[in-house]
Amino acid sequence: MSALLELKNITKRFPGVVANDKVSLEVYPGEVLALLGENGAGKSTLVSILYGLYRPDEGEIWVEGRPVRIASPMDALRLGIGLVPQHPTLVGRHTVAENLALGIGSPLWPAQRIGPLVERIAQGYGLQIDPRAPVFQLSPGEKQRVEIVRALLRGAKVLILDEPTSVLTPQEAEALFRVMRELRAAGKSLIFISHKLEEVLSIADRCTVLRRGRVVGSLLREEASKPRLAELMVGRSVSFERKRQSAALGEVVLEVDGLRARSSRNLPALQGVSFRLHRGEILGLAGVAGNGQSELVEVLAGLRSIEAGAVRLLGQPLPPSPARLFDLGVAHIPEDRIQMGTVPSMNVAENLALRTFDRPPWARGGLLNPRAFEEEARRQVQAYAIATPSLRTPSRLLSGGNIQKVILARELAGQPQLILAVHPTYGLDIGATEQVHRVLLEKTQQGSAVLLVSEDLEELLSLSDRIGVLYRGALQGPFAVEEVSREAIGLWMTGGVA
Numbered sequence: 001m002s003a004l005l006e007l008k009n010i011t012k013r014f015p016g017v018v019a020n021d022k023v024s025l026e027v028y029p030g031e032v033l034a035l036l037g038e039n040g041a042g043k044s045t046l047v048s049i050l051y052g053l054y055r056p057d058e059g060e061i062w063v064e065g066r067p068v069r070i071a072s073p074m075d076a077l078r079l080g081i082g083l084v085p086q087h088p089t090l091v092g093r094h095t096v097a098e099n100l101a102l103g104i105g106s107p108l109w110p111a112q113r114i115g116p117l118v119e120r121i122a123q124g125y126g127l128q129i130d131p132r133a134p135v136f137q138l139s140p141g142e143k144q145r146v147e148i149v150r151a152l153l154r155g156a157k158v159l160i161l162d163e164p165t166s167v168l169t170p171q172e173a174e175a176l177f178r179v180m181r182e183l184r185a186a187g188k189s190l191i192f193i194s195h196k197l198e199e200v201l202s203i204a205d206r207c208t209v210l211r212r213g214r215v216v217g218s219l220l221r222e223e224a225s226k227p228r229l230a231e232l233m234v235g236r237s238v239s240f241e242r243k244r245q246s247a248a249l250g251e252v253v254l255e256v257d258g259l260r261a262r263s264s265r266n267l268p269a270l271q272g273v274s275f276r277l278h279r280g281e282i283l284g285l286a287g288v289a290g291n292g293q294s295e296l297v298e299v300l301a302g303l304r305s306i307e308a309g310a311v312r313l314l315g316q317p318l319p320p321s322p323a324r325l326f327d328l329g330v331a332h333i334p335e336d337r338i339q340m341g342t343v344p345s346m347n348v349a350e351n352l353a354l355r356t357f358d359r360p361p362w363a364r365g366g367l368l369n370p371r372a373f374e375e376e377a378r379r380q381v382q383a384y385a386i387a388t389p390s391l392r393t394p395s396r397l398l399s400g401g402n403i404q405k406v407i408l409a410r411e412l413a414g415q416p417q418l419i420l421a422v423h424p425t426y427g428l429d430i431g432a433t434e435q436v437h438r439v440l441l442e443k444t445q446q447g448s449a450v451l452l453v454s455e456d457l458e459e460l461l462s463l464s465d466r467i468g469v470l471y472r473g474a475l476q477g478p479f480a481v482e483e484v485s486r487e488a489i490g491l492w493m494t495g496g497v498a
């Protein structure tokens, strides 16, 4: 069989890095190709090249046996290459059908006429969507299905799915895999990017691994296993054991009682949440995004006011000021890294020192000490394996995973009393994930209390002592991790009764 899509020696350079270094790969009709690699390995760059957002410096792209030029997403779509983006690009107040009509960009396709067509495509591949629903009412999984239908309507033969399961519940991820299998059976090709090896092994026909911009291996499903893939990705073996031995609970660090708070749109977001968090404990909070997790963390980080109820940190009422809270030992790894976590125009060293630039080890006697500053920044870059051309590189030029590492290095320095970790490994590769897990466990052993908000159940189950589930602002649990099943958590996440 001949390849549908071929990349031949694609090279893309950015100042100080070769993001793609002579990358060659083929995609055949009716297969799922998984693209794996550590943060900064070059996956997003490759996708951007395929989708016409970047031009390669060298190399060729062939589609159905002919060399092609992809200078824009329109070119990509014309050639049958569609992208299901990580963050949906739909217009919230329009219906699904209206959004899809917009996507086609032709007045010949008014929204009324597109409805039946959408239903036909959706049914054909087992995608459940209602063309009449307004987009703002849809769950992340439903929005993703709309993006898939949009790409199919535009004639995609190759679908690129960029970390599609990161926003899904386990049940939704399973539903997505069923759709992917249907698409494959219908002869479509899928390029699937994921850091989660279980998923890759359950869905991919082949796995291609990138490291530092180069293809370091390509394995057929039969040849692939978790340890082999992990080793290819990071260049060393990685352990996958349950990380946590539950310990006796220490004193209460955080008390939350009957907490109510409103969302930014002034809707009730937390409807009487209560729990205790102890020294040396990791409390996992599961839930689909948008069920109150952000508001809870914002209250605890001093960024959102309390409507009713009480929150106490070490027995004292919580001061409503992020700076005071930081001084009291509250570390915050925020959800929105780019906006809240870093100053994109500042360089890596400055971002690392952002919170404590006037204190040791960065400064002496309140004065910045350039040598100490440089040394401390270098030490953190090494400790967290932050891939950056230099300490002076603006953080906006780092890959998503490396920006994340800068925030982690900064927030987890010292010995926080309470760590608010929101999706701390979101978008991180397995090497970096393993390291973040190790640091969180070390900090808990040294006495920190951790509130871990994550959509990754594997992560919650392997790290937490207790797990609670937020659904529409109400908390189920927390339960001891030994006493809950994945299925029960998945059900609570969607409002079901376990």
Ligand SMILES: Nc1ncnc2c1ncn2[C@@H]1O[C@H](COP(=O)(O)OP(=O)(O)OP(=O)(O)O)[C@@H](O)[C@H]1O
Pocket: 014, 015, 017, 018, 019, 037, 038, 039, 040, 041, 042, 043, 044, 045, 046, 387, 397, 398, 399, 400, 401, 402, 427, 429
């Ligand atoms: N616009 C840009 N300017 C400069 N450097 C860039 C740019 N985009 C990416 N890079 C660099 O290219 C390399 C590859 O980045 P890329 O985003 O493709 O990695 P990735 O594999 O998608 O990583 P992640 O899993 O963290 O998303 C990184 O070193 C990154 O810092």
